[in-house]
Amino acid sequence: MDEEKKDQSFTSARVGATTDLPHDRITVARFREAFPRARWSDRLNAWFVPGRTAEKRISRWLAEMEAEADRFADEKGRDAFAFDPIESRYLEATPAALQIQTPYSRTVVNEIREIPYARWDGDRRLWTIPYRSFEELRQRWPTIEAAAERNEPEARRARREAIRGTQQDEASRARTRERRRKRYPVPADHAPPLERAVGTHVGVVFFIGTDGELADPAAVSTFYFPAADGEEYVWASWRPGSLEELVTTWPARGQPEQRERERGWWMPDLEELRLARRDAKSRRRARERKDKKDAPGERSADRA
Numbered sequence: 001m002d003e004e005k006k007d008q009s010f011t012s013a014r015v016g017a018t019t020d021l022p023h024d025r026i027t028v029a030r031f032r033e034a035f036p037r038a039r040w041s042d043r044l045n046a047w048f049v050p051g052r053t054a055e056k057r058i059s060r061w062l063a064e065m066e067a068e069a070d071r072f073a074d075e076k077g078r079d080a081f082a083f084d085p086i087e088s089r090y091l092e093a094t095p096a097a098l099q100i101q102t103p104y105s106r107t108v109v110n111e112i113r114e115i116p117y118a119r120w121d122g123d124r125r126l127w128t129i130p131y132r133s134f135e136e137l138r139q140r141w142p143t144i145e146a147a148a149e150r151n152e153p154e155a156r157r158a159r160r161e162a163i164r165g166t167q168q169d170e171a172s173r174a175r176t177r178e179r180r181r182k183r184y185p186v187p188a189d190h191a192p193p194l195e196r197a198v199g200t201h202v203g204v205v206f207f208i209g210t211d212g213e214l215a216d217p218a219a220v221s222t223f224y225f226p227a228a229d230g231e232e233y234v235w236a237s238w239r240p241g242s243l244e245e246l247v248t249t250w251p252a253r254g255q256p257e258q259r260e261r262e263r264g265w266w267m268p269d270l271e272e273l274r275l276a277r278r279d280a281k282s283r284r285r286a287r288e289r290k291d292k293k294d295a296p297g298e299r300s301a302d303r304a
Helices: 002-012 025-034 054-068 073-083 106-113 131-150 153-163 167-180 217-223 243-247 258-263 270-294 296-303
Strands: 016-019 039-041 046-050 091-093 098-100 119-121 126-129 183-187 197-200 203-209 233-239
Touching: 016 054, 025 054, 046 054, 073 131, 098 131, 106 131, 106 270, 126 131, 131 153, 153 167, 167 217, 183 203, 197 270, 203 270, 243 270
Parallel strands: none
Antiparallel strands: 016 046, 039 046, 091 098, 098 126, 119 126, 183 233, 197 203, 203 233
């Protein structure tokens, strides 16, 4: 509810227009270059562009983008698919577009976002790819399908059973125990900002402070990221962000640079924030289910 109020106050307090976009990185990057003041609205599931002439400017930009596309590209892609189709349980060909539905996988998401004009259908929980992008999809399909198969529930269970009791299993358990400590190594002379969304190698977190305890470089390299030679790290405590905090966080304009990744923290981009928001929503739903189950009325009904 708080999330909706904040989003509503932002959009209602300003004059502007909204637009949906394909989810490929190239299109989004070009849109943000053309509209630097645009902001993503989770409530509307669309981009909001402020200004009285926003709707006209968006329409003109979309028309220019469409004009760049080959007017016969969809027909060519449809013919190419008919001649040499992709046969997979994860892909369905419809008259309008190709539809992809897989178990969640970050690899799948990253690959599809590189395909021009790819769109996420939130209502049906699937991706749509226009036929004009078929050749790009074909090139990426082996990686997409392999990642989807790896993330099937039975495949994950089989992997867990296969490594049970092995050194790999112990390493995985040690990594899980370390992550539960909710600490993260940061350079002693370049600490991240506190109480702000920060991208890290364990996801988007909010740092809450440090007591100055030095981090063992071996632990840094084993559980987090390669420790730089001669760099001194200290442990910093962190917490996950609430949905409201993540929704109101402004994303970085681009992906983190290599030097930022080597440092261990950076300002998160839109894709990282979307993943963090999805996790925050899952945590909220889990809490709501638990609260509902623990409510006195529910317990009485169960006894009855």
